[in-house]
Amino acid sequence: MKTPLDAAALKNRVIGLLARREYSRLELIQRLRQQAASVSILNNVLDALEQDGYLSDQRCAESFIRQRLGQYWGPKRIRYELQQKGIPASLINRLLEEADPDWDALALNLATKRFDLSGRADLKEQAKRLRYLVNYGFSYDQAQRALKTDLM
Structure with missing residues (x-):
């Protein structure tokens, strides 16, 4: 079994982790506890x-x-992932408001990247596309506007 890390060793370990990417406090506690x-x-x-x-x-x-906006994630999934990292909801809401992305455009870009939207799609294909966007964190309304469908 490894010996527990003292304060100096922990500080070096945390700085090494933070040099690679940003971590939330909760992530570091879970990782180093x-x-x-x-x-x-x-x-x-x-x-x-x-x-x-x-x-x-x-x-x-x-x-x-x-990072997640660059990957076309929707607001629900971004919120969920940040809450899992221990980020307070008030901070999440403020930062998403400041970023002010066009969620409909992001949903459309994601759908265009994944599907051929040039032709008409049957109901089964429309439902598949809608589920895909919802799984990426977009609301049903955002997904419907992006796909221009009236499924429900």
Whole structure:
């Protein structure tokens, strides 16, 4: 069994992780809880790194939103994933409002990337396309507007 990490080793480990990508505080706690000598030491290290500007839930959320918008994710899925990372709902809502993406255009771009929208589709194909967009986090209304269908 490995020896538990002390404060200095934990700090180095966290900085190494943050050098690769942004992590939320909850993600780091979940990832390093087993390796730390104690949870209080881990929290103290994370507090210090937060004060020094190395760790920021806002920066993590902003980075995640930018990345997922580039992958054509919808608002519901982005919200869900950020909540799983421990980001507060108020921060998520504020950052999504600031990003102000055109959700209908994103849904249309995703549908165009995945399906040939030039011809008419039967009901089964329309339902398949609608489910695809909903699975990416778009609401039924957004998916319908993007596909210009009236399924329900």
